[in-house]
Every structure is written in C-alpha cells, then in structure tokens.
Amino acid sequence: MSRATDEPSACGHCGIPDRVHYQRWKPPVGWHQWTPPSQEQIKARMTARRAARANPTTKENS
Numbered sequence: 001m002s003r004a005t006d007e008p009s010a011c012g013h014c015g016i017p018d019r020v021h022y023q024r025w026k027p028p029v030g031w032h033q034w035t036p037p038s039q040e041q042i043k044a045r046m047t048a049r050r051a052a053r054a055n056p057t058t059k060e061n062s
C-alpha cells in the first residue's frame with residue numbers, strides 16, 4: 001500500500017478510504033472500523049501527495 005497516495009481523509013489507522021474501509025484487520029490495531037485521521041495525519045498526507053505530484057519519477061518500492 002502506498003502511503004504517499006493515501007487520501008487525506010483516509011483511516012487514521014491504516015490509510016484506507018472511508019467508502020471502502022468496512023472492517024479491516026491491520027497491525028498493530030487489529031480489527032477496527034474507519035477512524036478519522038488526526039489533523040497531523042491529514043496534513044502529512046496532503047504534503048506527501050503534493051510531493052508525489054511534484055516528483056512523478058519518485059517510485060515507492062516499499
């Protein structure tokens with residue numbers, strides 16, 4: 001999963017968008033429902049998305 005393209009409003013635990021989240025098992029939180037991200041997460045995601053757009057040659061291999 002690419003963290004850089006997470007939607008700013010995606011789950012605070014795993015980064016999956018609200019509309020496709022349902023229940024997910026993700027370490028270390030285990031089973032959980034979509035949880036609003038913190039303002040810090042939203043900000044970091046928007047920054048990462050901007051950076052990814054600015055550098056389209058940067059590949060994420062993780």
Ligand SMILES: [Zn+2]
Pocket residue numbers: 011012013014015016021024026032033034035
């Ligand atoms: Zn989640």
